[in-house]
Amino acid sequence: MTLLSSQLLLFSAAHRRTPLPCTILFRWNKPTTDGTVRFPRSPITPAVGLDQRVSRFVVPATAEDLLYNAGATVGVLGGAYALVRAFDELTRRNILHQGLSRKLVHILSGLLFLFSWPIFSNSPKARYFAAFVPLVNCLRLLMNGLSLASDEGLIKSLTREGDPEELLRGPLYYVLILTLCALVFWRESPIGVVSLAMMCGGDGVADIIGRKYGSMKIPYNQNKSWAGSISMLVFGFLVSIGILYYYSVLGHVQLDWASTVPRVAFISFVATIVESLPITKIVDDNISVPLVTMAVAFFILHG
Structure with missing residues (x-):
């Protein structure tokens, strides 16, 4: 920033x-002892009662x-x-x-x-x-x-x-x-936060790690690797929790962390499964991952 x-x-x-x-x-409107306000920068302005509205000021x-x-x-x-x-x-x-x-x-x-x-x-x-x-x-x-x-x-x-x-x-x-x-969703809902965290932090890191260390491919999708999927699960979860904590410190959300942490972990797992599916040529990850995350988070984190 x-x-x-x-x-x-x-x-x-x-x-x-x-x-x-x-x-x-x-700030220069100072009350006098007789309950009126005088504007010293306008000498010709008459005294005005404190309970009267002075809209032009x-x-x-x-x-x-x-x-x-x-x-x-x-x-x-x-x-x-x-x-x-x-x-x-x-x-x-x-x-x-x-x-x-x-x-x-x-x-x-x-x-x-x-x-x-x-x-x-x-x-x-x-x-x-x-x-x-x-x-x-x-x-x-x-x-x-x-x-x-x-x-x-x-x-x-x-x-x-x-x-x-x-x-x-x-x-x-x-x-x-x-x-x-x-x-x-804006700041008051954790749904948008988790969705963007999985799309940006999770999916983004998965591609970087998968390309570098992704020699072991997932059986049902040879374009995805175990290293990439595991990194998406871990980083997506950590980024989600980190930003939720940031929002809670600033007072935008109030969360019961004992129940929130396992729920976010489950949402991260579902988003990781969706990202690993061989549907990239049909549905882009930037659509499938956040939309599925929104849907699951709505039922798990809503309210």
Whole structure:
């Protein structure tokens, strides 16, 4: 995340501890001993009773909330853009292989998006500002995938073969799932958190480990390995628990850990089984893994 994002996160935490009043009055309005308020910067203004409303000196709290969430959106967008550009540069300089760079973007962009949610305010409309971030990336993928624009760095960072049309499959499904989780589940539900953790942390790590150490293949799918599936189970579970703990510390969710941990372990196991099935050519992992995780988590973690 950028420096602006970190400052917004600190402000958001303080905002939760001390709720803002619905209006903000200028500080120079000092009460007098006779129960009136005088505005020394406007000498001709008559005295006003304390119980009277002075609307022209009132700033609506909704305007402040709008500006705050807009600033958070700009900060997170800047962080997302910087992340992709950084890995594009590493790929261009041959410091990272294109395949590894693509997977690291897959892992980090979704997880950093999850970590950025607490930056936004507690307003019910904050989720729409957060969802705007993957929506912008969705438009970028559509523009480049349909050859309406050409961003070579984006194509190299997110595709296997360098074909722009690849952007319209896995990467596009990925940002659509990010948008869906932000809009439907948001911070108050562990369902979206676990779904994104399995898609980003679990599935992403599985591909990296599987390619490097995946000599022993799964009997029913020779394209998947035991090393990849085990790593997805372990990392998906650990990332899910880690982010849930992060959200619980910030007060967004309240969990009974004695029952939550085994339930998340079971959800991770089911998601791992789905990822290992030979259905990749029919259903992309970026669709099957998070949607199945959402369905199972809904029945196990709901409420």
